[in-house]
Amino acid sequence: MxxxxxxxxxxxxxxxxxxxxxxxxxxxxxxxxxxxxxxxxxxxxxxxxxxxxxxxxxxxxxxxxxxxxxxxxxxxxxxxxxxxxxxxxxxxxxxxxxxxxxxxxxxxxxxxxxxxxxxxxxxxxxxxxxxxxxxxxYSLGLTYNTKEVPEPPTSWKDLWRPDYAGAIAIPSPSNSAGVPFVFFMSRVWAVDPSNMGPVYQKLAALDAALLFDSSGAATNAFQSGEAIIGAHFNVGAWDLIDKGLPIGFAVPREGVWATxxxxxxxxxxxxxxxxxxxxxxxxxxxxxxxxxxxxxxxxxxxxxxxxxxxxxxxxxxxxGSVANLSLFDWNVINARRAEITDAWNREVAGKR
CATH class of the missing domain: 3.40.190.10 (Periplasmic binding protein-like II)
Incomplete structure (x- = not known):
């Protein structure tokens, strides 16, 4: 050093x-x-x-x-x-x-x-x-415990598998990834983003252990075993992998988004x-x-x-290069940030 x-x-x-x-x-x-x-x-x-x-x-x-x-x-x-x-x-x-x-x-x-x-x-x-x-x-992909999830997940929809219930981590709107994560899920589930109702229903039905406010909280959850699969940044996932923990990082077939x-x-x-x-x-x-x-x-x-x-x-x-990344138009997302945060609090977090 x-x-x-x-x-x-x-x-x-x-x-x-x-x-x-x-x-x-x-x-x-x-x-x-x-x-x-x-x-x-x-x-x-x-x-x-x-x-x-x-x-x-x-x-x-x-x-x-x-x-x-x-x-x-x-x-x-x-x-x-x-x-x-x-x-x-x-x-x-x-x-x-x-x-x-x-x-x-x-x-x-x-x-x-x-x-x-x-x-x-x-x-x-x-x-x-x-x-x-x-x-x-950096990008947001699927992070998983390789002992609990021996095969790398291939789709974001795998989060809804019953065998992962109670051990899933996803970002909340308090995290900078939270609101774009909702938009990204609308792509995964082929939902028209002008009406996010079906996305909120899917997320409310997800039996998550953690709706994380910070990437550090997500890292802690994967490190402790509280979460065995979920959304996490490549930065946090590779940090755990480099420390020798049984963690993997996957890019699902629907892709990942970056910022x-x-x-x-x-x-x-x-x-x-x-x-x-x-x-x-x-x-x-x-x-x-x-x-x-x-x-x-x-x-x-x-x-x-x-x-x-x-x-x-x-x-x-x-x-690759930056040209290979899927980047959001933040002005579009920010225009609906308050609306999505409010809906999340009522329809996702409020039902836990």
């Missing part, structure tokens, strides 16, 4: 342009910035791949604010006039809501030198101005320059490679090479 951080630090010093800071500027720089990120292995990777190299390069400490994307957005809205968070990682979908809420600062390519390293699809804009940048893609973890500069941050340097650090090829190797995030940074063992665990597979 020390060698990895040292390599990343050198890259950060060069790529983020921090070697030539003037003495007066150095005296004025903040002692710390606050970065919102996810818990568990996500936070550990963000710390190792981005925060530690950033701190070694700049001398600025990074204080994590751990929470889900929806929790982070709520905090940003509460702190809108005087934020305590400088940079925020949030998922696709919640990212668009944050832009609409007016809590994000524009990402200026003149101030973020490494924004040009990122593929066009991962720079998110409104009216021509960038408000978010992707730091890596990305995005970085945002918080509006009215008192530490804008330091926050931008943190985002620049995350957009180096070295940081993207580190995140790919630790989280199996599909890199959004151009020309990142990873070993074959890592490549096969990325959301698009060893020889």
């Amino acid at each position: 020390a060698n990895r951080i040292g390599t990343l630090t050198a890259a950060v010093l060069c790529a983020a342009g921090l070697l030539g800071a003037a003495g007066a500027q150095a005296q004025q720089k903040p002692q710390r910035i606050t970065v919102a990120w996810y818990g568990g292995n996500w936070g550990e990777a963000f710390n190792a791949c981005v925060a530690q190299p950033y701190t070694q390069a700049t001398g600025i400490a990074v204080v994590p604010e751990i929470g889900t994307s929806t929790t982070t957005l709520a905090k940003l809205q509460q702190q809108k006039s005087s934020p305590t968070i400088d940079v925020a990682w949030m998922d696709g979908g919640i990212s668009e809501l944050a832009e609409q809420a007016g809590v994000l600062e524009t990402l200026d390519p003149a101030r973020l030198k490494n924004l040009g390293n990122v593929i066009d699809q991962a720079v998110y804009k409104k009216d021509g101005a960038a408000y978010a940048v992707g730091s890596g893609y 990305d973890a995005r970085l945002h500069l918080v509006k009215n941050s008192p530490n804008r320059q330091a926050a931008e340097a943190f985002i620049d650090t995350a957009l180096t090829p070295q940081a993207a490679q580190c995140l790919a190797e630790r989280l199996y995030l599909g890199p959004a940074v151009k020309d990142v090479t990873v070993p074959p063992e890592t490549a096969r665990k990325l959301p698009w597979g060893e020889n």
Whole structure:
């Protein structure tokens, strides 16, 4: 790890342009910035791949604010006039809501030198101005206990098999995957998304052990055996597999959907320059490679090479790319987020 951080630090010093800071500027720089990120292995990777190299390069400490994307957005809205968070990682979908809420600062390519390293699809804009940048893609597939489920599941409909009753995990709308999961299930069951009633009936009939609010809760459920099959991110599933647990990850015949973890500069941050340097650090090829190797995030940074063992665990597979992913139109989903969340609470969670 020390060698990895040292390599990343050198890259950060060069790529983020921090070697030539003037003495007066150095005296004025903040002692710390606050970065919102996810818990568990996500936070550990963000710390190792981005925060530690950033701190070694700049001398600025990074204080994590751990929470889900929806929790982070709520905090940003509460702190809108005087934020305590400088940079925020949030998922696709919640990212668009944050832009609409007016809590994000524009990402200026003149101030973020490494924004040009990122593929066009991962720079998110409104009216021509960038408000978010992707730091890596991940997918939601079927995760299962290989001792309890010896044959890899081939369909999402397998969740409704009687022998899995009481041991299933699926995301709730409190998780960024929850609302799109409902849309995805409408595809699986060939239901017209304009009328989700049949999907809610199917989900209400599912004997689930856990409607998880965070990916960490899902990981814990599979690790403890509370869940033996269910929806989980490739990031969490492969983390368990790498630890030697009897876990498998399958891409069913109906496919999987994907999104990305995005970085945002918080509006009215008192530490804008330091926050931008943190985002620049995350957009180096070295940081993207580190995140790919630790989280199996599909890199959004151009020309990142990873070993074959890592490549096969990325959301698009060893020889794929972002073009192979099934990505949602988050504006369509967000337009119905409140409606679907309310229906879920009444017709799915309320019947348990």
